[in-house]
Amino acid sequence: MPFEAKVKAELAGLLPESSCCCWSELAGWARVSSQVVEGRQGKYLILKAQGANLARKAYRLLRAVLGETGEISVDRAKGSLNSYRLKVRLTDPALLMKLGLKDRWGKKVTGLRKSLLRRECCRRAYLRGLFLGGGWVGVEGGYQLELELPTEEAAQETVALLERLGVKARWHSRRPKVVYLRQGGAVAECLRLMGASASLLELENTRILREVRGQVNRLVNCETANLARTVEAALSRRKEIEQLIARVGLENLPASLREVAELRLRYPEATLKELGELLHPPVSKSCVNHRLRRLATLARELKKEG
Structure with missing residues (x-):
């Protein structure tokens, strides 16, 4: 009805x-x-x-x-x-x-x-x-x-x-x-x-269900977008590390950068926080991000030099 x-x-x-x-x-x-x-x-x-x-x-x-x-x-x-x-x-x-x-x-x-x-x-x-x-x-x-x-x-x-x-x-x-x-x-x-009290209750139930459904959709969309950005960034960093290794070799990198590069190649789906916990000694998320940016900068500089 x-x-x-x-x-x-x-x-x-x-x-x-x-x-x-x-x-x-x-x-x-x-x-x-x-x-x-x-x-x-x-x-x-x-x-x-x-x-x-x-x-x-x-x-x-x-x-x-x-x-x-x-x-x-x-x-x-x-x-x-x-x-x-x-x-x-x-x-x-x-x-x-x-x-x-x-x-x-x-x-x-x-x-x-x-x-x-x-x-x-x-x-x-x-x-x-x-x-x-x-x-x-x-x-x-x-x-x-x-x-x-x-x-x-x-x-x-x-x-x-x-x-x-x-x-x-x-x-x-x-x-x-x-x-x-x-x-x-x-x-x-x-x-x-x-x-119309009974109809009011039905309307309020509909409003609650729509609000919850909307919140769930927003959270799912946000998580999906975050995951997509994480994967995209990880693939980009991996590509840059592979190019850097091909040009100078992994053994020629500083110890701190070499360890991060090895972990990124071994665990491409890992987050920055997870990579930081795998290091010895463990470091913060911002520290891992800083080292990956240094690797990306080196890769770009070598690319410019040809």
Whole structure:
């Protein structure tokens, strides 16, 4: 199951305990995925839901705010097997105003009603509604969470809401109706705020595994690079020593250089530290390196002389 489906399935099972949070979550949902239409018996609010579990969640929210007397029907959207429409007959003219969709004069509201975000639990519920109505989250190839809003103003309000909740978000300049998060910590915090605790744990496990895998890869790459440099340097020094011996002979070299040259030819894969420990008496790594550089200098000088 995709990570987004897991998150929405988990959030679909959450129903706010307080009435104010039910209104806020429903308002967030309606802000991004609803419309008002004319019907035979008056006006209807159409709330859209992707998947049966989200349709059940939307129905529970509507029933919680409307009570048993509310007229609610559910059907599938035309041409889709997984999209549902919840139709609510608008017998109460104040319903749209309570959801922040219309004002008391029946005009479409441009700004968000402050009463829906009065308490922190309501702000988190509203964020959850936005995500269920028009959100997406993914962890493949990077951490991403997006909220698609109806207007630029709504996108700016959502960015301000997230910052108020302690999450730094941005909105696209090319796609001004999309608010997005691109950092694992921000995505994790947003999941926590919405109440997706199981999905949060899965995300954190993914982050830990990726971090450990990245550290292991960096260490392996570093060791491989060091080994490659060591081998390359050893082969270069061996070649220079062989050229030097061919020109002047091993017995004509100073005793300290002759001993190092013999050990380098005998143990080409040994490190400088290991070569130093094989000398009598043992010497430091820097001392071995100094002697090998002297051998390389002699080889280059003889090469220049022809």
